[in-house]
């Protein structure tokens with residue numbers, strides 16, 4: 001693997017310089033092409049150091065230079081192939097496609113297994129979803145349809161949401177639990193309903209978004225990480241946290257998932273209630289951000305100490321979502337505001353304080369996976385890199401006069 005990959009690194013670095021000069025005039029003030037080049041260089045270095053395709057880059061610990069790997073089935077396993085697919089989309093270089101396929105093909109059999117949690121949406125849309133979008137490979141389409149049906153098995157019609165974590169039912173005493181992250185995985189249901197799957201998948205996704213909107217947010221539109229419901233009559237029992245600082249605080253990545261999730265639900269439904277809600281959940285996040293636009297891992301963490309870690313992953317997810325949101329908001333001033341905020345986040349993430357370049361081959365430093373378990377604290381994490389690259393590609397599309405999203 002190593003020999004062919006070093007040829008790949010050479011070729012990719014060479015093509016990166018060509019593309020750097022070709023579209024510079026279209027990129028505005030933010031050097032989007034330069035930042036995409038940076039991602040391409042870093043990803044090529046990661047590829048060249050991979051012992052084998054089944055070692056999936058996951059995180060780089062604080063102060064370290066080498067990747068910790070994950071395997072097929074972990075909730076993060078789709079982000080690395082997703083990065084490879086985005087690089088293929090940007091370059092159309094078949095070398096990236098080949099690398100993306102290798103990992104996606106390893107994930108494909110997992111699409112036919114029973115969904116263990118809501119995470120199958122993350123796993124499948126990043127890998128097979130991007131793969132199908134870019135290649136039309138029917139084996140990816142079939143895998144996505146199967147994974148969507150399996151995810152739908154976790155839906156409880158009494159509650160009107162998906163059971164996010166079956167393993168937490170007994171462990172935490174949360175009979176039916178729905179985490180805010182689950183909003184992201186409605187995309188798999190919408191996709192399937194549009195691509196030959198059961199039309200009821202669409203209704204489930206809409207009902208999940210409505211139920212979550214009704215119960216999982218406080219009056220200021222910040223969200224609880226976990227909503228706990230009764231399985232018999234479906235009533236909302238309580239809102240609690242798992243990865244945030246406290247039950248009442250705003251966990252940064254949770255709010256980022258809400259911003260991205262409701263923007264996506266508006267895209268899929270065209271229902272103005274969801275656009276309005278996407279704006280409200282964005283506005284509370286934006287209002288409470290520190291000046292540099294990168295949140296603490298939890299918005300209340302600053303009260304413990306200003307030295308608490310930031311979460312670059314939340315910033316990357318939010319930047320990508322706000323670019324999309326900016327294209328749906330009719331009022332020109334508000335639209336420009338969301339776009340400006342997204343670019344300010346990308347500027348911060350592209351500064352030397354957040355770039356991993358001199359330390360490792362990840363894109364970004366300073367994300368927090370799970371503070372309460374002391375996992376991946378102030379680390380580089382694959383999903384931060386994935387959404388950072390997605391945001392850069394979305395910005396490049398906007399700046400070159402295209403729709404923010406490529407065809408889905």
Ligand code: GLY
Pocket residue numbers: 075181243253369
């Ligand atoms: N979905 C898990 C997380 O955001 O950490």
